[in-house]
Amino acid sequence: MIHALKRNLTSKAVLTPTIVAMTVCFYGCMAWTIYVSFTRSGMLPNYDLVGLAQYDRLWSAERWHVSFSNMFIFGVLFITGALALGTFLAVLIDTKVRMEGAFRTIFLYPLSMSFIVTGLAWRWFLEPTEGLQSFVRSLGWESFEFRWLVDPDMAIYTIVIAAIWQGSGLIMAIMLAGLRSIDRDVWKATKMDGIPTWRAYVSVILPQLRPLVITCVVLLAITVVKSFDLVVALTNGGPGFSSDLPAKFVVDAAFERANIGQASAAAVMMLMAVIAALAPYFYLVRKRS
């Protein structure tokens, strides 16, 4: 017993604070939130249980429906978009373009900006009366129209665009590292067989990078769930609440509306969505091991 304790003592000592912090801050808070979502908590937590009343109200609110479905629109488009664009850029750079370093820096640069800055910059750019639309019109194309930012049906896509712009650089860097680690002999073999380069990428090289793709998807998925600042800076959920996302719904409910019960119920729904989205990944990992 003592002996077992003593083994790897240093690493155990080093890990203990992390484990304690994880258990208390992470799982503790999670359990608390789940509990509070079944109470009538208002401005401050209150522990009278009211069953599913908070969920009942949550799912009857139009705003929640919009927020929740926006999370899926945003999630699917952002993950596939950033992955496709990032990989495409990585392939382009991998084909040994001139000034590779300059391109890499340019593509990676957006990542160094916070979502707040990204959101503000894109807001100025997309604002119809001051940004792109009025610029193109001032050049003489009077009928040019690009008003996604102020169109309730399209506003969520401006968030997708800004997020892809910001996120694809990281994907490019990860994928490029993967492409560079491919054995030169593989390339020689494809050349010898006379396979066109694009075909070699699609059928031979990229399939070998599957673990990297999974890493990228997980990183991007985390961004989707915690995307709060980008929405606040870019559209602030508007017009109306058409581009609202669950994270913003939770913060508004908890603070502005002094309704911790609703906020907790919404947060629990987010957690469920994340678990549902990650389940296939865990299933795959377990199956393989």
Place this chain on the structure above:
Amino acid sequence: MTRKAVLLGGAALITAMLPAAMAGAQTADVIHWWTSGGESRAIGVFADAFEDAGGTWVDSAMVGGQAARASAMTRIAGGEPPTAMQWNIGVAVQQLAEEGLLRPLNDLAEAGGWTDNLPPLIVENATHDGNFYAVPVNIHADNWMWYSTAIFDEIGAEPPATWDDFFAVADQIQAAGYTPLALGGQPWQESLMFRTIIIAEGGRDFYRSVFVDHDAEAAGGPEMVQAFEVFGQLREYVDEGSPGRLWNEATMMVANNEAAIQIMGDWAKGEFNAAGLVAGEDYGCHMAPGTRDAYVLVVDVFAFPVLDDEDATAAQTMLAEIMMDPATQVEFNRHKGALPARLDADAGAIDACAAIGEQIVNDADAQLPNMALAFSNDVEGQITDLVTEYWNDPGMSAEEAAERFSDIVANADS
């Protein structure tokens, strides 16, 4: 450096910092959301007065009321409450007092004669179980209209006294190349404008039946349908840059003679002042169309969290006395654009708009409660969601909107 030297140095540093900490005994850490040009000058009046009295002012300004209130709540929950926090008078202050989070201020109120010198509606809402919990510094009204004198001169029309007047000239304004209605398309601004239309279409008594008596049947009645109809017709008189625009940007559209009118509380006046414009000359003001007999009170207050530290409590006392000083309130409101909360302060001295406001607010029947006085934040949020959904979805009928308004009111007190 040896370890001993580092320790000694550290000790010396701590000793050197001690007097500074002691001198900060009268430190006021104040959370507020007054960050626009006119607003920050206004809060500066309190800050200067406090520093002149020997205190140290720590400015914890947050952008937006939501962020400021969230910050205050987080700090209270985390055991580091601010010295004072700005709030809008209303149900939320009552709830905070109920939770025992606020310092009762009765000793100061008695010494300063607060009850005798404040409007009864404010006294009623700043107190809880007979104790004062909030220091009211101004009286704003939601239902003001700001207009560009230049644009109305150009088209040769009077600024609208009713919404029918507005619709009669709006096309003309548009034809002349101006935006008829400057609107910041954020949910709270849409909701504010809509509430003035409720008064215009339903009248004061109808407004009271919904916002004071919480009468759900009235809230779904024909007056409400009519209000939604009029509100919906305004969509075509707003420019396409409206969504997400800040209220002060919309005010600047009127100040720059790009837009004819804006419906906004009289904090907008602070922006005109900051731009160096004169009320009644460079820009005009009156109550929103159809509401010239109403004054929807919005009162900014400062609340003082309960503190353990005696010095910090003394700083609260000093700050509260400064904020309730009549002369300081006049000076503060000169920049803020509001009327002083104290009736013994000389509001008429401020400007032409304040003179209009003072005349109307003195009629007790004209005083109507603002959203924050009428409903909890939670219900207010539901109403705001409904109004912004209606505004941004021309497919929703006025009848459906009124019905949902009625449902919200019906569930408000449960």
